[in-house]
Amino acid sequence: MKVYAHRGYSGRYPENTMLAFYKAEESGCHGIELDVQLSKDGELVVFHDETIDRTTNGTGCVKDYTLAELKAFDAAAVWNGVHGVQQIPTFEEYCQWVKNTDLVTNVEIKSGVYYYEELEEKTLAIVRKYGLEKKIIFSSFNHTSVTLLRRLAPDIPCGALVEHAGLGNAGYYCAKYDFQYYHPGFKGLTEDVVKNCKKHHIPLNVWTVNDMGTLEQMYDWECEGVISNYPGVCVGWLKSRQ
Numbered sequence: 001m002k003v004y005a006h007r008g009y010s011g012r013y014p015e016n017t018m019l020a021f022y023k024a025e026e027s028g029c030h031g032i033e034l035d036v037q038l039s040k041d042g043e044l045v046v047f048h049d050e051t052i053d054r055t056t057n058g059t060g061c062v063k064d065y066t067l068a069e070l071k072a073f074d075a076a077a078v079w080n081g082v083h084g085v086q087q088i089p090t091f092e093e094y095c096q097w098v099k100n101t102d103l104v105t106n107v108e109i110k111s112g113v114y115y116y117e118e119l120e121e122k123t124l125a126i127v128r129k130y131g132l133e134k135k136i137i138f139s140s141f142n143h144t145s146v147t148l149l150r151r152l153a154p155d156i157p158c159g160a161l162v163e164h165a166g167l168g169n170a171g172y173y174c175a176k177y178d179f180q181y182y183h184p185g186f187k188g189l190t191e192d193v194v195k196n197c198k199k200h201h202i203p204l205n206v207w208t209v210n211d212m213g214t215l216e217q218m219y220d221w222e223c224e225g226v227i228s229n230y231p232g233v234c235v236g237w238l239k240s241r242q
Helices: 018-026 067-070 091-098 119-129 143-152 168-174 191-200 212-220 231-241
Strands: 004-005 032-036 044-045 104-109 136-140 158-161 180-184 225-228
Touching: 004 018, 004 104, 004 231, 018 032, 018 091, 032 091, 032 119, 044 091, 044 119, 104 119, 104 143, 119 143, 119 231, 136 143, 136 180, 143 158, 143 168, 158 168, 168 180, 168 191, 212 225, 212 231, 225 231
Parallel strands: 004 032, 004 225, 032 104, 104 136, 136 158, 158 180
Antiparallel strands: 032 044
């Protein structure tokens, strides 16, 4: 079973920062999950929420700030100085770094609340610029974005990301619409759903697995991967099983 670091090593470091990504690599995980959206001036930034209020020392929407303005905020503000000041990274900064690692990146397209113009195309252009096509999985709660990326880049796998309630007949759905993965929240996932996905040859990457009981259950169900805030713990447990 593969382990993806959720927004980097976000359980111990400021989420979606380069520090969290560096620490995720050190954990020995298979890959990193991160989120992309656009600044006011059309630059791709790595950030989860549509607003910057929760994790920075600023307020307002990501889309209402230029890249330079976003860079002035502290993305580690909620950590009260423990990890110093951390900037919001651009997706290009991340790709410049990750291309020299063995990590696979699960790129979540943040188009479910605000539909950014050309977000998919700009993300794909940077992936291709750094030759990362074989080390990327695209996913989104907005399956229109996933469908578009399947058309634009049939060489890059995509995952249907869904909320905890999940989706009935998920394996058939993913197979029908040419989605290579199913990415459900763990709370609504059942063994029947897992079996349905396996019937249609659709691997599952399950989020956000942060407790041992859930990790063991996903392992027993032979899920493809887990997305966790604590990749080091997951990697250590999986090694102990081997």
